[in-house]
Amino acid sequence: MEINKAIISVKNLVKKYDDFIAVQDLSFEVYENEIFGLLGPNGAGKTTTLEIIETLRDKTSGEIIVDGLSVDKHANAIKQIIGVQLQAAGYYPNLNLIELIELFAGLYGADIKPMEMLEKVNLQDKAKAKYKALSGGQKQRFSIATTLINQPKIIFLDEPTTGLDPQARRNLWDLIVQIRDAGTTVVITTHYMDEAEQLCDRVAFVERGKIIAIDTPDNLIDQLVNSGFERKKEVKKANLEDVFINLTGKEWRE
Amino acid sequence: MNDGHSSSPLGAEGANSPTRTVRYSNTKATLALAKASFRSIMRSPSAVVFTLAFPLIFILVFGFLGNGGTRIDVGITPGSDINNPVVSMLGKTGMIRLVKDKSKEEFDKLLEKGNVDAMVDVHRKVNTAAYSVNVVYTSASRDKGGILKSVLNNLFYDKTLKPTVAEIKESTVTGREYKTIDFILPGQLGFSLLSTGVFGTAFVFLSLRQTLVIKRFFATPVKRSSIVIGEGIARIGFALIGALFIILIGHFFFSFTLVHGVVTVINMLLLATMGIIVFMGFGFIISGIAKSESMVPPISNIVTLPQFLLSGTFFSIEAFPTWLQPISRALPLTYLNDAMRKVAFEGMGLWDVKFQIMILLIWGIVIYAVAVKVFKWE
Ligand SMILES: Nc1ncnc2c1ncn2[C@@H]1O[C@H](COP(=O)(O)OP(=O)(O)OP(=O)(O)O)[C@@H](O)[C@H]1O
Ligand SMILES: [Mg+2]
Numbered sequence: 001m002e003i004n005k006a007i008i009s010v011k012n013l014v015k016k017y018d019d020f021i022a023v024q025d026l027s028f029e030v031y032e033n034e035i036f037g038l039l040g041p042n043g044a045g046k047t048t049t050l051e052i053i054e055t056l057r058d059k060t061s062g063e064i065i066v067d068g069l070s071v072d073k074h075a076n077a078i079k080q081i082i083g084v085q086l087q088a089a090g091y092y093p094n095l096n097l098i099e100l101i102e103l104f105a106g107l108y109g110a111d112i113k114p115m116e117m118l119e120k121v122n123l124q125d126k127a128k129a130k131y132k133a134l135s136g137g138q139k140q141r142f143s144i145a146t147t148l149i150n151q152p153k154i155i156f157l158d159e160p161t162t163g164l165d166p167q168a169r170r171n172l173w174d175l176i177v178q179i180r181d182a183g184t185t186v187v188i189t190t191h192y193m194d195e196a197e198q199l200c201d202r203v204a205f206v207e208r209g210k211i212i213a214i215d216t217p218d219n220l221i222d223q224l225v226n227s228g229f230e231r232k233k234e235v236k237k238a239n240l241e242d243v244f245i246n247l248t249g250k251e252w253r254e
Numbered sequence: 255m256n257d258g259h260s261s262s263p264l265g266a267e268g269a270n271s272p273t274r275t276v277r278y279s280n281t282k283a284t285l286a287l288a289k290a291s292f293r294s295i296m297r298s299p300s301a302v303v304f305t306l307a308f309p310l311i312f313i314l315v316f317g318f319l320g321n322g323g324t325r326i327d328v329g330i331t332p333g334s335d336i337n338n339p340v341v342s343m344l345g346k347t348g349m350i351r352l353v354k355d356k357s358k359e360e361f362d363k364l365l366e367k368g369n370v371d372a373m374v375d376v377h378r379k380v381n382t383a384a385y386s387v388n389v390v391y392t393s394a395s396r397d398k399g400g401i402l403k404s405v406l407n408n409l410f411y412d413k414t415l416k417p418t419v420a421e422i423k424e425s426t427v428t429g430r431e432y433k434t435i436d437f438i439l440p441g442q443l444g445f446s447l448l449s450t451g452v453f454g455t456a457f458v459f460l461s462l463r464q465t466l467v468i469k470r471f472f473a474t475p476v477k478r479s480s481i482v483i484g485e486g487i488a489r490i491g492f493a494l495i496g497a498l499f500i501i502l503i504g505h506f507f508f509s510f511t512l513v514h515g516v517v518t519v520i521n522m523l524l525l526a527t528m529g530i531i532v533f534m535g536f537g538f539i540i541s542g543i544a545k546s547e548s549m550v551p552p553i554s555n556i557v558t559l560p561q562f563l564l565s566g567t568f569f570s571i572e573a574f575p576t577w578l579q580p581i582s583r584a585l586p587l588t589y590l591n592d593a594m595r596k597v598a599f600e601g602m603g604l605w606d607v608k609f610q611i612m613i614l615l616i617w618g619i620v621i622y623a624v625a626v627k628v629f630k631w632e
Contacts, residue, residue: 093461105286
């Protein structure tokens, strides 16, 4: 991973909601084929930033290039090469999963077999279920399936693991890693630092609309340790989450 | 089912595969949306209830009530011959009530107010066996006068004063008989189109917006126009299937009159299409101004109720007090109902109801001009 080619480049991004500045002068790059994490407290501006890159919101100023395409001029071309999971999104009512996938295939102009898409996220057994009837984890997996329909170069996942149990979370990590390994760049936000540490190739910390740190998780941890930081309590060799996983097994939960 | 996904065929696509050479098709996207929307509507109980169940219940009720609904009061002019085949024939049609034994002055007043729909004067012509019939209609009751005219037409084949009664009797009086269903069904059809157009469209767009379904759509290359047109196709398709269903049930179970058969049905469906498009415009506006789903029914009712009551759905608008009639005559459903009845019962073509169509068109232009202003995407 020495020669890193930027697939997304954000320069001096500013977003104002009326008087409130949600994003101030944000700049970063996402490299091709990495899992890039945007981390930061609630209201930091992560979703705002993602949705501007996804061409779903207008920016106040700044420049954004996605795979050589500018969000100002080529919004539609960008939409064709990205997959988007929104932090909050709904799906067409009264349709089952297969029908929803068919709908998205039509919207993307993609020629796919709906069942295969569901198999990718292990939801083939729920093919005839309505989205509403899915559990939280299944909903997230379904959302991810919809991001893969157009065989995108980049997918954006906004808090895909929020509200999931430890297994579901880990299974989703596996899925995300597979997607990355298949050649797709992944941009993800999360509030779980263990997740970011395990999953992300690089992370950026955002606070109050500014990037305060950007590097690999390893480097960031090393920097902190080198600065003389020590954990207050000696950590045991396992934690409660390990207990949970050990007790309840590792398989998908339906 | 342990670790099932690990064997899933994730590879082979993504950034490394050559980009698709297929050009993006707006038509395909529009049709995918239409299909999805249609499926969703068919599974939504409220849509089915409003579009089919309500109108059918009314049709059923009025269908079984038989001809009790429409009654035409025909006065027999004092001095007229009463014991003749013409009068007894009129009495037998079932919906005509003959009013006798009133003075000329009384009749004139009743006629003026529309309390009597027409006057009939029958005289035996001197030296022949033929009767001469003189009918006086009143502008206060044009609709019923029209019905009577049809009835008389059927009795005589020719309008005014004619022929030997013996012949009429034998000539089969199978002509069009104006039944209650002929009045009720177009009204119910119009109302069905109104409610599915207004409620359906308003609910769908509001909820798609609020549940962020539309936002997710916007993350795909689909055009806004595709979303609107796709939804429109589904709604129109659903409404037309409903209309066809209502017409067929009316025709086969309650002998709803379709003068030119299939052609009449097609004309009715074309009118229905124009109607639903206009009514959907109201729906777009409501989805834009309603802040929440609970605000949709009250606002929709403001649009639909007056039309339900005043557009001649159940009663001819002639039956309303004069001060209400201008209001009735301003509403789009009035013209749709009117056109439907003329096409279905009087056998008119679309060109014959161009005036009604023109009013609908004007409504359409106004409504969509407003809709474009107030419609919200997010
Ligand atoms: N549509 C909007 N109008 C006005 N202000 C907004 C809007 N959307 C977001 N904001 C504000 O912008 C800031 C950033 O919001 P954003 O949703 O980007 O945060 P976030 O980092 O994704 O937070 P979280 O972790 O809670 O999802 C917040 O203070 C929020 O209140
Ligand atoms: Mg967020």
